[in-house]
Amino acid sequence: MSALTYEVKDRQSPVAAWLGVTFAQHKEIQAEFRVAAGPQRVVMPAGVAPGTQGAAIDFWLRMLVDPQPSIALPLVGLVSGRAPCLRAGRELLHELAAGESPHKTAGGEVELRMRTAGFADRGDEWWARVCYALALLVELYRAASVENSRLMRLNESSGSGDLLALANDVEVADLVAMRDLAVERLLPALPAGPVTTGMTFDGSADLAADADLVAGGMLVDFKAGQGGKPRADGTRAASLGRTDLDQLLGYALMDYSDRYGLHTVGVYAVRFGYLAAWPLAELGQRMGGRLVDLAALRKEFAGVLRDQLPPYQTRRGW
Structure with missing residues (x-):
């Protein structure tokens, strides 16, 4: 079985294609993240x-x-x-x-x-x-x-x-x-509440996926990269790739039964010491350009994983 991390990097995959169309507006989120993260605090x-x-x-x-x-x-x-x-x-x-x-x-x-x-x-x-x-x-x-x-x-x-x-x-x-x-x-x-790490989702039976942390209904993905390309002075700005956002949204959508009660998703930039967190409905609305029905989106995403992904993987040679 393939993994979510692989599928979001393959822009021809039905997974990446669906996420890209459904949540097309990502540049503003990325720019805000880059500025708010500040300087790199632990240089690799x-x-x-x-x-x-x-x-x-x-x-x-x-x-x-x-x-x-x-x-x-x-x-x-x-x-x-x-x-x-x-x-x-x-x-x-x-x-x-x-x-x-x-x-x-x-x-x-x-x-x-x-x-x-x-x-x-x-x-x-x-x-x-x-x-x-x-x-x-x-x-x-x-x-x-x-x-x-x-x-x-x-x-x-x-x-x-x-x-x-x-x-x-x-x-x-x-x-x-x-x-x-x-x-x-x-x-x-981190919010108070139940903590789970290394968790899988209902949708992990359709596409392998295990996330880093859920704490009190907040899903957090850890990113330990150095950030963007070095500036003239050797420093780097934090970066949040389109695939990072797709992975975050994919995790939330694969929780078909709302087992974890997710209300917020976030990225912790490990080397910058910066946690960016968004209410799930707000992030979906900003990136989708409209109000989102999370239950309906989870059902639609499940259809992509079960109906569209397997024949694509066969054509890809998997």
């Missing part, structure tokens, strides 16, 4: 892999708000057998899950959760290295090629300590800096 060090670092800080931010965040995707990546790190990964995941074994939900999904309370005495470096290791394991599930992954430095006899050693000191310091900024800027801005 040279030589850091943006994708891995972004996935690592995603895990850490989830751990800040969720006492039992899912670590199922790292497990799925591990058991894929794409890298010689089975023993090391098993040791780490077993420790993080406090010895609990993975199981499958009624929907057939793998379930495994970290028990964060058991690691309250661990230092920042340990947390950063754990999150980096989890990000590497997820890449075994998501990445098209893993031949250059640091996991290939391990062998069948490697242990969890070897896995945690794969992050270098620069990456660890960068992750700690992004975590510190989130504690200052993100956590106080």
Whole structure:
């Protein structure tokens, strides 16, 4: 099955096409975001892999708000057998899950959760290295090629300590800096209420999609990119791509049954320490140019995923 993140990047996909027509007015939102975010506060060090670092800080931010965040995707990546790190990964995941074994939900999904309370005495470096290791394991599930992954430095006899050693000191310091900024800027801005991280939606059965965070009815997507192209002085402005907006709207529309009671959606620009949040109805109206009926749009979007997407994927060769 394809994923929402892929489909919104393929402008020929029925998913991207429908979102582009239904919510055509995006430039004003993007401009407001760019100005309001302000300067970049945690600059990405040279030589850091943006994708891995972004996935690592995603895990850490989830751990800040969720006492039992899912670590199922790292497990799925591990058991894929794409890298010689089975023993090391098993040791780490077993420790993080406090010895609990993975199981499958009624929907057939793998379930495994970290028990964060058991690691309250661990230092920042340990947390950063754990999150980096989890990000590497997820890449075994998501990445098209893993031949250059640091996991290939391990062998069948490697242990969890070897896995945690794969992050270098620069990456660890960068992750700690992004975590510190989130504690200052993100956590106080989240609404009170139930918290869920790494959640899937009703529509995830039609198109793979798992989001970062829902807190008190606000869906938040984390973006750890550097922003736009460097200015003459080397600084960057925050950027909010059309695909970022499509992904955010796609998540909200895939909650067919309104399970999460979403009323607000937002993007947290990790390196800028900026949370942009919009009431869902307001964002839909501004981008759609009209009042929106969320229930009707969810039904229509479900039709796109179920009726239009499969034949397109067949033509695409999937």
